Amino acid sequence: MTVAEVRLDIENLCRTHQGAGRASLGRLLGGMAEVDSSGAWVLTHDGRRFLNFGGHGVYLLGHRHPAVTAAVRQQLETHPMSTRVFFEPVGIEAAAELASVTPPGLDLVHFVNSGTEATEAALKLARAHGKTELVTTNRGFHGKTLGALSVTARRLYQDPFEPLLPGVTVVPYGDPVALEAALAAVAGRGCVIVEPVQGEGGVIVPPPDYLATAARLCRRYDSLLIVDEIQTGLGRLGSWWGVDTAGMVPDLLLVGKVLSGGVVPVSAVVTTADIYKPFAKDPYLHSSTFAASPIACSAALAAVRVVRDEDIVSRAATLGEELLDAVRGVTSHVETERVEVRGRGLLIGIEFDEPGLVGELYLNLVDRGVLVNHSLNSPTVLRLTPPAILSPAELEFFNTVFAEAVAETVSK
Numbered sequence: 001m002t003v004a005e006v007r008l009d010i011e012n013l014c015r016t017h018q019g020a021g022r023a024s025l026g027r028l029l030g031g032m033a034e035v036d037s038s039g040a041w042v043l044t045h046d047g048r049r050f051l052n053f054g055g056h057g058v059y060l061l062g063h064r065h066p067a068v069t070a071a072v073r074q075q076l077e078t079h080p081m082s083t084r085v086f087f088e089p090v091g092i093e094a095a096a097e098l099a100s101v102t103p104p105g106l107d108l109v110h111f112v113n114s115g116t117e118a119t120e121a122a123l124k125l126a127r128a129h130g131k132t133e134l135v136t137t138n139r140g141f142h143g144k145t146l147g148a149l150s151v152t153a154r155r156l157y158q159d160p161f162e163p164l165l166p167g168v169t170v171v172p173y174g175d176p177v178a179l180e181a182a183l184a185a186v187a188g189r190g191c192v193i194v195e196p197v198q199g200e201g202g203v204i205v206p207p208p209d210y211l212a213t214a215a216r217l218c219r220r221y222d223s224l225l226i227v228d229e230i231q232t233g234l235g236r237l238g239s240w241w242g243v244d245t246a247g248m249v250p251d252l253l254l255v256g257k258v259l260s261g262g263v264v265p266v267s268a269v270v271t272t273a274d275i276y277k278p279f280a281k282d283p284y285l286h287s288s289t290f291a292a293s294p295i296a297c298s299a300a301l302a303a304v305r306v307v308r309d310e311d312i313v314s315r316a317a318t319l320g321e322e323l324l325d326a327v328r329g330v331t332s333h334v335e336t337e338r339v340e341v342r343g344r345g346l347l348i349g350i351e352f353d354e355p356g357l358v359g360e361l362y363l364n365l366v367d368r369g370v371l372v373n374h375s376l377n378s379p380t381v382l383r384l385t386p387p388a389i390l391s392p393a394e395l396e397f398f399n400t401v402f403a404e405a406v407a408e409t410v411s412k
């Protein structure tokens, strides 16, 4: 939609067709309509520009990365959707490319359209192997469709939709003792789902040996381990995967967000040949009309290549350290009991002692031209998920604006 095409009554139209909540949110955030994006920037209909440190973790490659856009455009002009009859070369190549960068043994790739569908597919694979008892972590976020919601541990999102899946145990994140107790109680039937760093839970970094211990415990109690890297994977943490630094390989790995290249929605489950057997035997056992469409897979293929060819992983690591230092520098002027900064790579959380401050700072940053994330499972945490393709000037712009916004909202 071009600037000229944005309707004057857009807020009313939104209220009528998308609901009052969405319309109020749009108004609260200034009433602007986003119409254009490129690199680290989003443009609104009134000509304003916003540096995007938000976007829910999608834009590690920025908006409309040229290589991804070119691949998608070419696919669009040849064969965007398939018949599901013949071999689908782009999907097959994208699967091979993704498997080439995932940990060894994870060779089977099942593409879907969203993160929550990746969780669903993984939970169904676990069930097909008799692992019906799910163990998830407090504040863990794995999506909002019914199965995924059952392991997304926040009552606010769960309560209106009960009853959810039975047999779910919630354990504190980062606590191997609680995890062992939960697995021992369901030995032979358990399946753990966990993030390497909790994103929506408020950027919680677990103890260094947590994931390796989880993998060991899953073996001991004959259970499966799903590691959800939808937010952390493909370089976000300054490593290809969060599991890399943990020195373990999960049974199932969930990928999303960055896989889209910031251009077409696509997510995936990557697993071993053994675990994939039920889906391999019958491709219609778990299918979806639009899943693994050539257009989505062209984005995924290009995105994985960009992460590798443009050294996105080490850029995220270096930039992440610079940003973490800068954010800590700014917040060092705030009373220590009011704020805590933590993170890894380009996933950084700033926790305040009250949710109101997060809202105030968020709006102040928007006013000054910077977008950030709130955290769905932790209202006291402001989350930064900037692109790895930031220029020094863009980083400097953020640092200046962030310092001004903190001075005005938190330190006053």
Ligand SMILES: Cc1ncc(COP(=O)(O)O)c(C=O)c1O
Pocket (backbone or CB within 6 Å): 056, 114, 115, 116, 117, 119, 141, 142, 143, 144, 195, 199, 200, 228, 229, 230, 231, 232, 256, 257
């Ligand atoms: C770790 C994790 N898992 C799953 C999801 C759900 O992904 P989607 O919103 O694409 O359904 C998210 C989304 O934020 C996420 O951060």
